[in-house]
Amino acid sequence: MIFFGCLLVLVLVAQIAELLIPALPWLYNAHVYIVPVIVFYGAMALPFPLMLALAFFAGVLLDALTVQVIGGRVEISAGSSILLYGVLAGIMHGLRPLFARGRWEVHCILSGVFTSLIVLAQYLMITFRRGSLVFTPEIWWQIGGPGLMAMAIGPIFFWGLQWLGQITAYSYGPERGHVE
Amino acid sequence: MSRTNIVALLIFGAILGYFLSFGPETTQKFKAGVYRLLAPFLTGGSGIKKQITSVRSGLKSLDELERENATLQVENRELRATNQGLRDVEHEVNRLRHALNYRERSVFKLVAAEVIARDSSSWWRTLTINRGKRDAVDTDMPVVTDVGLVGKTTTVSETISVVLLISDENCRIAASLEGSREQGIVSGERVAGGLTPLLDLNFLSKQADLKPGQKVYTSGVGGVFPSGLLIGVVKSFRVRELDGQAQLTPAVDLSHLEDVFVVTGRR
Numbered sequence: 001m002i003f004f005g006c007l008l009v010l011v012l013v014a015q016i017a018e019l020l021i022p023a024l025p026w027l028y029n030a031h032v033y034i035v036p037v038i039v040f041y042g043a044m045a046l047p048f049p050l051m052l053a054l055a056f057f058a059g060v061l062l063d064a065l066t067v068q069v070i071g072g073r074v075e076i077s078a079g080s081s082i083l084l085y086g087v088l089a090g091i092m093h094g095l096r097p098l099f100a101r102g103r104w105e106v107h108c109i110l111s112g113v114f115t116s117l118i119v120l121a122q123y124l125m126i127t128f129r130r131g132s133l134v135f136t137p138e139i140w141w142q143i144g145g146p147g148l149m150a151m152a153i154g155p156i157f158f159w160g161l162q163w164l165g166q167i168t169a170y171s172y173g174p175e176r177g178h179v180e
Numbered sequence: 181m182s183r184t185n186i187v188a189l190l191i192f193g194a195i196l197g198y199f200l201s202f203g204p205e206t207t208q209k210f211k212a213g214v215y216r217l218l219a220p221f222l223t224g225g226s227g228i229k230k231q232i233t234s235v236r237s238g239l240k241s242l243d244e245l246e247r248e249n250a251t252l253q254v255e256n257r258e259l260r261a262t263n264q265g266l267r268d269v270e271h272e273v274n275r276l277r278h279a280l281n282y283r284e285r286s287v288f289k290l291v292a293a294e295v296i297a298r299d300s301s302s303w304w305r306t307l308t309i310n311r312g313k314r315d316a317v318d319t320d321m322p323v324v325t326d327v328g329l330v331g332k333t334t335t336v337s338e339t340i341s342v343v344l345l346i347s348d349e350n351c352r353i354a355a356s357l358e359g360s361r362e363q364g365i366v367s368g369e370r371v372a373g374g375l376t377p378l379l380d381l382n383f384l385s386k387q388a389d390l391k392p393g394q395k396v397y398t399s400g401v402g403g404v405f406p407s408g409l410l411i412g413v414v415k416s417f418r419v420r421e422l423d424g425q426a427q428l429t430p431a432v433d434l435s436h437l438e439d440v441f442v443v444t445g446r447r
Contacts, residue, residue, distance in 0.1 A: 016221050019297040019308065020229045028371075056192060060199075064214035066301035068334055068342075069204050070350045075304075078207045079199030086192060113443035119302050123447050125254075126303050130349065138371045142302045 004050050005160075007042045008057055011035055015061045028138045030145025035062065036085075036115040037150050037157045042097045044091035045165060051093050055085035066122075084121055085098035085125060088114045099125045108154035116147030192375035206349070208319075209334060214243050215337035222340060223310060226296035239340030279439055282326035288406070290324075296340065298437075303350040305368060305434070307331070311442060312339045320404050322443040328410035329353070329398060330440050341442075345434055346411060347377035354401035354413055355381060362388045363399055365430065366411055377434065379412055384424035390417040396428055406443065 014034040023029040035058050042054040058151050059082030078148050092114070098106055120143045164170075181189075202210060215222075277394060283290045284376040293309035312315050313336055323330040323343045344351045347368035355366045364384045381396060394414040400407025412428035 016225050020225050048185040052192045064211050068304050069208045072204050074204050074207050078202040079196050082196050150341050
């Protein structure tokens with residue numbers, strides 16, 4: 001539970017940090033998303049109910065900080081990020097055996113892909129509201145850029161969280177075995 | 181799947197359903213509530229960010245000095261760093277004096293605010309400012325600088341507010357042109373490629389003969405923005421099938437905003 005608590009705090013800190021990190025002008029103003037990396041690590045490390053709780057917490061924060069109510073209209077319904085995080089973290093949770101065998105690279109790549117999927121889903125939702133589905137190179141970079149960044153920072157975060165798990169004496173669960 | 185997992189999934193689904201049933205008003209309250217909780221962290225984080233940026237720019241200037249003259253003595257470097265610090269203070273004093281002058285001569289009631297965070301996500305162009313309901317700020321209030329229009333407030337909590345920038349596709353402003361009877365609607369682009377976003381001025385007549393550099397102001401139609409606020413200047417004009425469209429360069433440099441004013445009414 002200490003490790004789970006630490007992950008909740010880290011998600012909160014990362015979400016605030018995301019607001020303060022400027023968009024990357026050399027990557028078509030793509031944003032850096034740290035929270036998905038932490039959530040997806042949690043999805044592999046935590047048991048199913050706690051994984052859902054973490055996904056819920058991250059989804060609530062993302063909804064609260066990004067969803068805009070403009071002119072009495074909500075562009076993306078509150079709860080959509082919770083659903084996205086829940087589904088994607090659930091998929092990641094299903095890949096625990098690979099992680100237990102020490103195959104980090106698959107999860108790092110998937111963290112990136114899933115991060116981009118979150119941004120893509122947001123884009124599709126706002127496009128549905130605003131109309132005119134357009135995919136310019138800038139838009140692809142806005143979608144793909146955060147994923148690439150998540151892949152790049154993934155190994156560092158995974159290593160750090162693995163270390164955090166060790167110092168909090170977190171047991172990774174008998175069904176998955178200990179990560180070497 | 182174990183019973184615990186099924187129960188967890190059911191609870192997750194039930195709470196998710198509850199969230200999905202939120203209407204605009206509930207969503208607004210929910211957002212404002214979360215912002216109220218996060219306000220101390222956001223304000224604190226913004227302060228730390230400023231300190232880090234200041235240290236980083238200090239180190240950069242030292243690097244440049246080292247490149248220019250490797251023989252500079254330590255004492256000399258210290259003096260230059262101190263000088264730089266004083267210049268920063270002078271710059272800030274000038275900036276605040278400028279802002280104060282603007283507030284005093286403005287016909288509007290203005291609440292000065294500091295930008296504490298910007299662009300919270302990929303698809304919305306927003307700022308977070310350190311003023312809220314406690315400072316008489318409410319939703320749909322125009323936000324300006326001494327140069328021109330910045331945007332309008334959307335979510336307002338007790339101590340912080342979210343500002344939707346004019347460069348956002350959803351921020352639509354009724355506009356009129358300097359020296360012309362043409363009127364149109366200004367909105368931002370969905371995604372800006374460069375650092376400086378451009379604005380679109382739509383629904384102009386095809387005969388509108390706009391010249392680059394022509395100024396565009398708010399027309400006051402719509403109720404949110406008072407008339408006469410500078411939005412930007414015309415960059416180009418093209419005739420489309422049904423109307424004319426101009427591209428504008430925003431009057432305000434939206435990527436480097438530090439201080440803004442919320443228009444809370446007229447004097």
